[in-house]
Amino acid sequence: MLLGYFLFGVMTFHLSGAQSEVSEVFAEAGSQAVLPCKCSRLSARIPAIIWRKADKGTVWRKEKSGLEFWGSDWLSKGNQRVRWPHYQLESGDFSLQINNVREEDGGVYSCRVEHGFQVIEKTVTLRITKVSVSSPAPIWGNDVSITCSVTPWPQGALVRWTLNDSPFEPRTMQTAVREKATGRLTGTWTCLVAYKDQEGRASATLSVKGVIHPPDDDAKVYAAVGSAVTLPCVFSPGLIPSDPLWEKLKPGYLYKPAPGRLPASFSASGPLSALASDQSARLNEVALEDEGRYRCSATIEGQRVTRNMRLVVAKVHSSAPSQNTSSVTLTCQLADTGEVTKYEWVHVIYDLNGSRSVGPILEGKSLSISTTSEGNRGEWACRFYGKDGLLGNVTYHVQQMSGLSGEKPGSVSHNTAAAVGLSFLLLVMLLILAQIYKNHQRRKGIFQYPALETIVHTVSNEREERERNTVKK
Incomplete structure (x- = not known):
């Protein structure tokens, strides 16, 4: 291989009267690459143009007669992956376009323009950048690897990573990121390769499967005392969790929390929506003692996935x-x-x-x-x-x-007690007066008959006389 590159380099050196330039081009795999070959305007006549690749021979050739030829490696069922923009001929632009570039397209190319006795040659190194993900949708907690590759690799290049357009510093080597799959890794990963005065880039999307709401552990859910609240536990679309379980974690256990008793108003008898991926629970009436950490868990593809959250209870205190x-x-x-x-x-x-x-x-x-x-x-x-x-x-x-x-709270309570006592006293007095009046009426009814009164006195006197005689004996 090295011998082939050496021979190709010797071949691309200009002959008598030739001009030569070397340039670098980065292109992401799957995109379009443009290999530059621009010359000053020669004449109205059509020159001969040939593009070659170091290890594959002719890529594309155009004769002075106007006939065009493509290399066998660049034709697929009649589909031409390389083309030359004819409309730029008069301006002296003979750049080559390669559609849907592949990693194997990376390498050294040469452009040779022959116009009469004048020969112009340009050398272009095409480097294909690509970001590969070990699993584009790993399960939460599994190992995941994101790798940046450049073909051929530029010695001395600097590599940087961004996640969702924000810088990301890998813990290991620059060309690869190896992490445990969590929600923070979800998004678009971009590898930036800086070499000489050029920069190449490539991107890939990573989507972690598991609990998507809440997106992170120890997320807080706020609820007022006496209100109802939903504790979210929503899995990725398409996932069907099995053996779902809700637990309230005892305080004081940060690393290995122990489950405690769920609140009396807790409801988690099954999915609260028509989607099996929604395993949210509900508290129908929040109390102060319901505050604390809760854990939702289920089995996904043979792996137990959990999510912790904290219920924060709010109230208004008046003083x-x-x-x-x-x-x-x-x-x-x-x-x-x-x-x-x-x-x-x-x-x-x-x-x-x-x-x-x-x-x-x-x-x-x-x-x-x-x-x-x-x-x-x-x-x-x-x-x-x-x-x-x-x-x-x-x-x-x-x-x-x-x-x-217009009264103080203490005065209201005192006056209420006094009113109750006075009412009871008046009731007792009324009962006494009613009894006195009743007795008076009874005596008055008896004295209306004098004969009856005489009989009553006679009977009374006789009874007293008998009692005295009994005592003397």
């Missing part, structure tokens, strides 16, 4: 300052504030017709409102944001405030 009981402070509380960058408060009011109106937006984690203002009644919503936008919201509904009655 009244001891010095000023005419106001209340609302505080937006989250179990995890690591992703929160901003808080907003919005006052929402519904009228009798159900129309909804929104007040001005107030920023801050806490908000103080007056309890004596009727305009503060209604729904107060706390919205919390992260760097990528809204994370969630939690509401607090003000139905009736004690300040509207």
Whole structure:
């Protein structure tokens, strides 16, 4: 092979009156390559042109008569992979176009233009770049390899990688990236090869199969106390997971988390949608103790695939300052504030017709409102944001405030107790008066008959006399 390149180099040296140039061309496999061969305008007559490849002989030839010939290696069932743009003849452009270039097309080419006694020769090195992926769609957690190749390889070239147009530094050799398949590897991989004043590039797409939503481990899901929430677990389209399982992980186990008890309102009896790839679960009513880490897992092509996520519970805490009981402070509380960058408060009011109106937006984690203002009644919503936008919201509904009655909460409770005691006392007095009146009426009814009164006294006197005689004996 080296001898062939040497002989080809000797062949391409110009003879008496010839001119020679050497250039480099990079082309990605499957694309079109243009090998330059430009000369100054010679004359109106058609020159003889021949393109050769070092190890394959003639590629394309055009005689002065206008006849064209192609090498056997460049014809496939009558389909010509090489062509010459005839419309550029008058400008002196004899460049060769190769369509759908292959790795074996890489090598050294020569262009020879003969016009009378003048001979012009140009040498072009075509380098084919290609990015290969060991598996274009690996299962999450499997080994994956992305390799950059250039044919022929340029000694001393520098290689750089980008993933989705962002720089990526491989942990191993520059020409290959070897990683565990995760969501962060998904996207377009591009290999950039810098050599002399040229740069070649090639790209390939990698799609990791597994859980696509949430896309990363330890993703956070936000929910307000008392609301319903969906814990997502969606696999790649076309995958049919088997043996799905949901677990709540006990706190304090970072490396080997132990499963705990799922919440009472947890529902994961099967897919929540018509797609088998959707194994999401639902909490019908979130409680404070439901906060924590959850794990979804299933078997894909014989391999167990898992995804961890954290449920962050939010609530509004209300408190009244001891010095000023005419106001209340609302505080937006989250179990995890690591992703929160901003808080907003919005006052929402519904009228009798159900129309909804929104007040001005107030920023801050806490908000103080007056309890004596009727305009503060209604729904107060706390919205919390992260760097990528809204994370969630939690509401607090003000139905009736004690300040509207003009009395303190403590006074209201004291007066209520006093009123209950007074009512009981009045009831007892009424019962006593009713009994007195009843007795009075009974005596009055008896004294209306004098004869009956005499009989009553006589009987009473006789009874007393008998009792005295009994005592004397």
